[in-house]
Amino acid sequence: MKQHVPPVDQIERILQGNKAHARRTLEADPEFFKGYADKQRPGVLWIGCADSRVPETTISDSKPGEIFVHRNIANVVNTDEVGANSVLDFAVGNVKVQKIVVCGHTNCGGAAAALGDANLGPNLNKWIEPLRELRKSHQGELDKLKTDYLRGLRVVxxxxxxxxxxxxxxxxxxxxxxxxxxTVHGFVYDIPTGELRALDTAE
Incomplete structure (x- = not known):
């Protein structure tokens, strides 16, 4: 009779993974963590989606301390939203980053939801309303696209x-x-290929 092996608890998996990460890192460079323990000096502020498939340090092959991060559902930045603007003020005014990246991605759930008007609850409805407004203001362009995937990508x-x-x-x-x-830059991350694509964001 095959014995049932319970799955590893996800929190325990995180703690075990952290120990393994710390051990490997120190074996490769005993001074690595001391190098940025006192102060961070990231050159880039990354504003991305909270999607678990788009971890900025992994997809850019960056190290801890190189990217200052703000993530939310669908990488939304509103002019009147205190969270994103507080991050901008701190990262630019205090940390002195040199570049800002706004990164969306393919297969975005927020963009897919914005293609329709389903009730997602008060918080999510309010959050993705800017994407729904984009859909409505570009409806003619979106209607010419053949699939929901392409329409969602255009909303992204x-x-x-x-x-x-x-x-x-x-x-x-x-x-x-x-x-x-x-400088401020716009990217789209293609999940199936793992590659970033720069967008034209000139005004």
């Missing part, structure tokens, strides 16, 4: 461009763009 692109525009509307960002050459 439009949303990245919208969020980049809203990032540039932040006063701290504007000051840094004028004063020290801060």
């Amino acid at each position: 692109e439009l949303n990245v461009q919208r969020s980049v525009k809203n990032v540039k509307a932040n006063a701290t960002v504007q000051q840094a763009m004028k004063g020290r050459g801060l």
Whole structure:
């Protein structure tokens, strides 16, 4: 009789994985963690989606300390939203990042939900309303696309461009763009290929 082996608890898996990560890292470089223990010096602020398939440090082959991160559902940046704007103020004004990236991705659940008007509950309805507004304002263009995948992808692109525009509307960002050459970029991550694609976000 085959014995049932219970699955590893996910929290225990995280703790075990952390120990393995720390051990491997210290074996390769005993001073690695000490190098950024006192202060972070990331060059990039990454604004991405909370989707578990799009971990910014992994897909960019970056190390801890290189990217300052803000993630939410569908990488939305609103001009009146305190969370994203607080991150912008701190990352740009205090940490002094040199680049800002807004990154969407293919197969985005938020973009897919924005193609319709299903009731997702008060919080999610409010959160993805900007994407639904994008859908409505570009309905003619979207109707010409043959599949929901392509329509969802176009909403992803439009949303990245919208969020980049809203990032540039932040006063701290504007000051840094004028004063020290801060730049803002829009990417889309293609999950099936694992590759990033830069979008034209020039105004």
